[in-house]
Amino acid sequence: MMANMAAKTQALLCMTLVVSMAIVVASAIVPESNQDPRELTTFGRNFWSTADKQHYRITQDGEVAELVLDPSAAAGFASKMRYLFGRFTIEMKVHRGDSAGTVSTFYTSSLSGKHDELDFEFLGNENGKPYVLQTNVYASGVGDREQRIRLWFDPTEDFHTYGIHWNKEIVIFFVDDTPIRIYKNCEDLGVPYPNHQAQSVFASLWNGEEWATQNGAIKLNWTHSPFIAAYRNFEAEGCEVPWYKGNVERCNTSETDAMLERTTFHQLTTRHVARLQWVTENLLMYDYCKDYNRYPQGHPECSRNSGLQLIGPLPLKHLDGLKIIGHVKKGYYSDI
Ligand SMILES: *[C@@H]1O[C@H](CO)[C@@H](O)[C@H](O)[C@H]1NC(C)=O
Numbered sequence: 197m198m199a200n201m202a203a204k205t206q207a208l209l210c211m212t213l214v215v216s217m218a219i220v221v222a223s224a225i226v227p228e229s230n231q232d233p234r235e236l237t238t239f240g241r242n243f244w245s246t247a248d249k250q251h252y253r254i255t256q257d258g259e260v261a262e263l264v265l266d267p268s269a270a271a272g273f274a275s276k277m278r279y280l281f282g283r284f285t286i287e288m289k290v291h292r293g294d295s296a297g298t299v300s301t302f303y304t305s306s307l308s309g310k311h312d313e314l315d316f317e318f319l320g321n322e323n324g325k326p327y328v329l330q331t332n333v334y335a336s337g338v339g340d341r342e343q344r345i346r347l348w349f350d351p352t353e354d355f356h357t358y359g360i361h362w363n364k365e366i367v368i369f370f371v372d373d374t375p376i377r378i379y380k381n382c383e384d385l386g387v388p389y390p391n392h393q394a395q396s397v398f399a400s401l402w403n404g405e406e407w408a409t410q411n412g413a414i415k416l417n418w419t420h421s422p423f424i425a426a427y428r429n430f431e432a433e434g435c436e437v438p439w440y441k442g443n444v445e446r447c448n449t450s451e452t453d454a455m456l457e458r459t460t461f462h463q464l465t466t467r468h469v470a471r472l473q474w475v476t477e478n479l480l481m482y483d484y485c486k487d488y489n490r491y492p493q494g495h496p497e498c499s500r501n502s503g504l505q506l507i508g509p510l511p512l513k514h515l516d517g518l519k520i521i522g523h524v525k526k527g528y529y530s531d532i
């Protein structure tokens with residue numbers, strides 16, 4: 197009986213040991229298996245989000261992040277790393293169907309008091325009408341430099357690449373391999389330029405019905421929610437500025453310049469310039485540079501930023517894939 201008990205006790209001890217060892221082993225693994233699986237994806241490595249799982253969804257293969265807007269919440273994600281100068285691209289597909297009132301974004305921002313910011317903002321539209329793509333540049337807290345274009349494709353149909361190329365001399369907004377806007381450093385003309393604050397990279401989907409669609413005339417219709425914006429293949433190459441290092445001088449070096457050299461407008465090919473010019477001539481719907489109601493004095497940087505023009509007729513061979521779609525009148529948003 198006693199022997200039996202002892203054997204049992206020993207067995208029990210043994211088991212306890214095995215179990216506790218198992219717990220030790222398991223506890224090394226548990227944090228990971230208990231970890232939000234979103235953390236293990238490309239998105240998890242690069243971004244954080246305060247949105248819940250219903251509003252920030254990572255697809256099963258871990259490659260696509262979806263932001264969801266419904267009556268209960270909007271959503272977004274932000275890069276864990278900050279950068280001073282860099283190239284940031286993401287593939288994005290916006291909500292199909294009625295998207296009036298919604299704003300889907302990809303942008304960089306310093307989030308400071310006098311913040312710098314470089315924006316892509318998709319302004320939703322009534323069902324069947326094309327999205328408007330707005331870009332904006334903030335420097336030292338001053339924005340109001342909106343441009344709006346129509347796209348030469350339907351951005352709800354497939355993923356396309358949206359890129360912000362940013363160095364000391366210039367910011368270039370790319371859609372696929374087409375530059376749609378340049379913004380040069382005009383500090384010599386007294387115009388602030390984003391070059392002394394690190395920026396994080398963001399994406400968001402939110403309710404902008406007060407202004408987004410036909411100047412706010414068309415409101416968001418929640419019957420058509422949830423609205424979804426999908427993102428994949430984020431790439432960043434730039435001078436990293438960790439949060440604990442406020443010092444951004446480390447990015448003001450010839451190494452950083454060399455890394456981002458390809459970004460300068462000097463490196464834009466004839467093809468790039470031809471496409472930029474075509475987009476400007478055919479798809480630009482609103483340009484703060486031409487809004488003399490809002491800015492009777494104009495802006496000193498404008499002539500330089502529209503100064504990339506080819507002499508003579510645009511070479512057709514460079515314009516493949518560019519076409520006018522949709523029925524939005526030119527100048528529709530002439531005052532925003
Ligand atoms: C970068 O360095 C140059 C020369 O060393 C200096 O003139 C310039 O002000 C610096 N720019 C910033 C944003 O710190």
Ligand SMILES: *[C@@H]1O[C@H](CO)[C@@H](O)[C@H](O)[C@H]1NC(C)=O
Pocket residue numbers: 417418419420
């Ligand atoms: C919202 O959408 C529903 C369903 O398509 C439609 O019946 C309703 O009239 C819309 N509401 C407004 C205010 O347009």
